[in-house]
Amino acid sequence: xxxxxxxxxxxGPAAAGKGTLARRLAAHFGLPYLDTGLLYxxxxxxxxxxxxDPADQQAAARAAAALTAEDLTRDDLRTDDVDRAASVVxxxxxxxxxxxxxxxxxxxxxxxxxxxxxxxxxxxxxxxxKLFVTAAPAAxxxxxxxxxxxxxxxxxxxxxxxxxxxxxxxxxxxxxLRPAADAVTLDTTALDPEAAFQAALAIVLAIIGARSxxx
Ligand code: DC
Numbered sequence: 001x002x003x004x005x006x007x008x009x010x011x012g013p014a015a016a017g018k019g020t021l022a023r024r025l026a027a028h029f030g031l032p033y034l035d036t037g038l039l040y041x042x043x044x045x046x047x048x049x050x051x052x053d054p055a056d057q058q059a060a061a062r063a064a065a066a067l068t069a070e071d072l073t074r075d076d077l078r079t080d081d082v083d084r085a086a087s088v089v090x091x092x093x094x095x096x097x098x099x100x101x102x103x104x105x106x107x108x109x110x111x112x113x114x115x116x117x118x119x120x121x122x123x124x125x126x127x128x129x130k131l132f133v134t135a136a137p138a139a140x141x142x143x144x145x146x147x148x149x150x151x152x153x154x155x156x157x158x159x160x161x162x163x164x165x166x167x168x169x170x171x172x173x174x175x176x177l178r179p180a181a182d183a184v185t186l187d188t189t190a191l192d193p194e195a196a197f198q199a200a201l202a203i204v205l206a207i208i209g210a211r212s213x214x215x
Contacts, residue, residue, distance in 0.1 A: 029204075039103070135188045
């Protein structure tokens, strides 16, 4: 199913199931998909690779300006050190400014599904469909722990780090994590990926149906 220039903005905290859901919605509607968290991860990776400090705004801004498509395909963007550094660079205005045009351009021509923290509030506030995907902290920590295939004793550390990152993402002055006023919240705590997809699809179809001049 392909819907012309449909833009679906998906925001929410870490490990809430945004990525899996966004990929499935993109495939269903034949839309390109952008995981915007990868942009911040790639900036963080570049800073760390150059021996820089993620809190150094100039180093992070240089890394953001130099970002290439290959940086996004690296297989070392989902590590604990990048988790921490990405949250730090994501709080910096020059980094966010450098990445904004790319994200808007990505959605402009043929529509897209984007997931992140500020897609519905800052990047694409005009998106017709906005989902805020969340889940209980313990469920999200367990998902992240499984994804990383971490040792049993790592669950407590992962839970604490996730809480810290969420607090950082939500408390920052610029583009904080929060639902857009017109976002529909989907809590995936008790949903497996298929149930989350079906719930999200029903929301999207209801919104597009309600907006269609033919309905
Ligand atoms: O979704 P993620 O865990 O891959 O995101 C990595 C970091 O980037 C996380 O700290 C939140 C931040 N981020 C952001 O500030 N804005 C976005 N649109 C996407 C991610």
